[in-house]
Amino acid sequence: MSDFMGWLSEPFRHEFMQRALFGCALIGFTNGCLSTFIVLRRLALMADALAHSLLPGLAVAILLFGLAPAGLFAGALVAALIVAGGTQLISHSSRIKEDTSLGLLFACAFSLGLVLLSLSPVHVEIQHYLFGNILGLANGDLWIIYAISLVVLPLLIALERPLFLMMFEPSIAASQGIRIGALNYLLIGALVLSMISSLQAVGVILALGMLIAPAATIYLFSDSFTTLFWGGGLLGMLSSCLGLVVSYWLNLPSGACIVLLMGAIFLAALLFSPRYGVLARFFRKRHMHDQSLARWQGDAAER
Amino acid sequence: MSSHRLEIRDLTVSYHRIPAVHHVNLELRCGNCIALLGPNGAGKTSFFKALVGLVKPETGSVSLGGHGRLHHDIVYLPQRENVDWDFPVTVRGLAQMGRYTRLGWWRRFGAKDHEAVDRALATMELSGLAHRQISALSGGQQQRAFLARALAQEAHVMLLDEPFTGLDRPAQALLAHAMQRIVDAGNLVIASHHDLKTVPELFQQVIFLNGELIAFGDTAATFTEANIDKAYGTQAFAGAHRHHHHA
Numbered sequence: 021m022s023d024f025m026g027w028l029s030e031p032f033r034h035e036f037m038q039r040a041l042f043g044c045a046l047i048g049f050t051n052g053c054l055s056t057f058i059v060l061r062r063l064a065l066m067a068d069a070l071a072h073s074l075l076p077g078l079a080v081a082i083l084l085f086g087l088a089p090a091g092l093f094a095g096a097l098v099a100a101l102i103v104a105g106g107t108q109l110i111s112h113s114s115r116i117k118e119d120t121s122l123g124l125l126f127a128c129a130f131s132l133g134l135v136l137l138s139l140s141p142v143h144v145e146i147q148h149y150l151f152g153n154i155l156g157l158a159n160g161d162l163w164i165i166y167a168i169s170l171v172v173l174p175l176l177i178a179l180e181r182p183l184f185l186m187m188f189e190p191s192i193a194a195s196q197g198i199r200i201g202a203l204n205y206l207l208i209g210a211l212v213l214s215m216i217s218s219l220q221a222v223g224v225i226l227a228l229g230m231l232i233a234p235a236a237t238i239y240l241f242s243d244s245f246t247t248l249f250w251g252g253g254l255l256g257m258l259s260s261c262l263g264l265v266v267s268y269w270l271n272l273p274s275g276a277c278i279v280l281l282m283g284a285i286f287l288a289a290l291l292f293s294p295r296y297g298v299l300a301r302f303f304r305k306r307h308m309h310d311q312s313l314a315r316w317q318g319d320a321a322e323r
Numbered sequence: 324m325s326s327h328r329l330e331i332r333d334l335t336v337s338y339h340r341i342p343a344v345h346h347v348n349l350e351l352r353c354g355n356c357i358a359l360l361g362p363n364g365a366g367k368t369s370f371f372k373a374l375v376g377l378v379k380p381e382t383g384s385v386s387l388g389g390h391g392r393l394h395h396d397i398v399y400l401p402q403r404e405n406v407d408w409d410f411p412v413t414v415r416g417l418a419q420m421g422r423y424t425r426l427g428w429w430r431r432f433g434a435k436d437h438e439a440v441d442r443a444l445a446t447m448e449l450s451g452l453a454h455r456q457i458s459a460l461s462g463g464q465q466q467r468a469f470l471a472r473a474l475a476q477e478a479h480v481m482l483l484d485e486p487f488t489g490l491d492r493p494a495q496a497l498l499a500h501a502m503q504r505i506v507d508a509g510n511l512v513i514a515s516h517h518d519l520k521t522v523p524e525l526f527q528q529v530i531f532l533n534g535e536l537i538a539f540g541d542t543a544a545t546f547t548e549a550n551i552d553k554a555y556g557t558q559a560f561a562g563a564h565r566h567h568h569h570a
Binding site for chain 1: 410
């Protein structure tokens with residue numbers, strides 16, 4: 021037991037690991053909560069596209085302001101807004117559908133980003149953008165992560181009911197006076213903010229894993245929206261921290277370790293969840309008859 | 324029987340500036356179960372959407388009992404295939420959503436709300452299934468679960484989009500029975516419907532719509548071959564010797 025505690029605590033004697041832990045816990049929790057909405061609203065591919073399209077904004081920011089966090093933040097935000105807005109503009113003003121325009125725009129945005137980066141006087145590792153560098157978190161990065169969590173989490177909690185109604189059935193929600201369009205933009209806004217906060221820590225590609233895996237895992241266990249929301253946050257936080265420790269001891273890239281750990285947990289849930297797991301479904305097959313019988317008798321009893 | 328009325332005056336609804344429903348005038352007494360009949364493209368969905376406020380009418384107005392109308396009072400229930408049945412919510416959770424509309428964003432879900440949900444589930448005979456996830460219900464039970472949500476909301480007018488589609492006869496009868504209980508309590512139920520054969524047994528009144536109002540009245544007097552021909556433009560009613568068109 022004390023060996024295990026030592027295994028857990030020993031890495032955090034280093035200050036860079038303490039910062040990394042703080043960052044991981046916050047990003048993991050915020051992204052985990054947000055993942056509920058991504059999974060239920062089927063925004064996973066949209067999130068993927070947005071993740072790629074942050075690059076040109078960052079490149080422009082680097083060209084103009086160097087590596088200052090505030091500049092990077094503004095650049096990423098503007099780039100995401102341009103791609104999201106451009107997608108809507110193209111799909112509303114022509115016969116091109118939304119997925120096509122989004123796919124095309126993000127490919128172009130990412131390429132533009134690469135071209136701009138090659139012009140940059142500062143040498144920038146594209147690796148850092150894609151996979152992050154959580155061990156190199158500076159105070160400025162931590163402040164951005166902290167501030168973004170402080171905006172995103174209360175927003176999601178305050179809007180829980182209208183978001184819940186909208187995600188379940190948008191047309192009913194709209195008929196009851198909930199402003200679907202505004203809520204949707206808010207959700208995309210929260211998504212972009214979280215992505216920016218994950219940028220330095222785990223990189224945008226791996227941030228995607230954190231924005232999808234936690235809720236996807238809990239979704240295999242629970243039929244409660246509240247459980248999905250808080251459980252997603254908790255799972256995101258714990259698996260991020262554990263992934264960090266594992267990466268320290270195995271001397272592997274931390275961002276990749278975190279997401280692989282999340283993937284492994286998801287896989288285990290997919291196989292072994294008692295309610296919606298693959299194995300449970302396989303073994304329950306022979307009870308199908310009982311189930312349909314019960315349902316039929318339930319209907320008959322009501323008659 | 325309720326003395327409330329749903330008053331529709333000179334209602335015109337357009338989609339992309341093309342009118343779908345023209346100048347409809349109707350006065351519907353609450354406490355009735357009404358079929359909305361008409362061929363595809365007759366404007367049934369536009370009509371519903373205008374009643375519930377999802378599209379802004381080009382002309383005219385809708386009011387309930389003379390005192391305007393509120394989001395709480397008119398509920399639209401979508402077709403079953405448009406719902407994500409895997410959504411993480413139980414039957415009880417679905418009924419609770421009805422209360423959220425009343426409670427707003429933050430007000431606490433109190434004892435009164437729990438009572439309203441219990442009552443709604445009991446009326447729809449779903450109390451025993453309250454903890455089931457909604458995909459583990461039969462089609463008729465799913466429709467009733469949505470009606471329970473509307474009841475928990477204490478809605479007065481319920482607009483149902485093809486509620487009987489895909490149900491076998493026993494399930495149809497059960498659902499009709501549940502709708503009757505809602506109607507007996509003084510509510511107004513309007514359901515779009517395409518199976519003309521079952522209209523007389525399921526509905527007390529009918530509205531024929533095809534771009535404009537064709538006819539409205541008690542089923543016995545209004546559900547006539549002449550009106551059906553007029554609404555569908557063809558000999559649509561399924562006589563033994565006739566070709567049967569489905570709307």
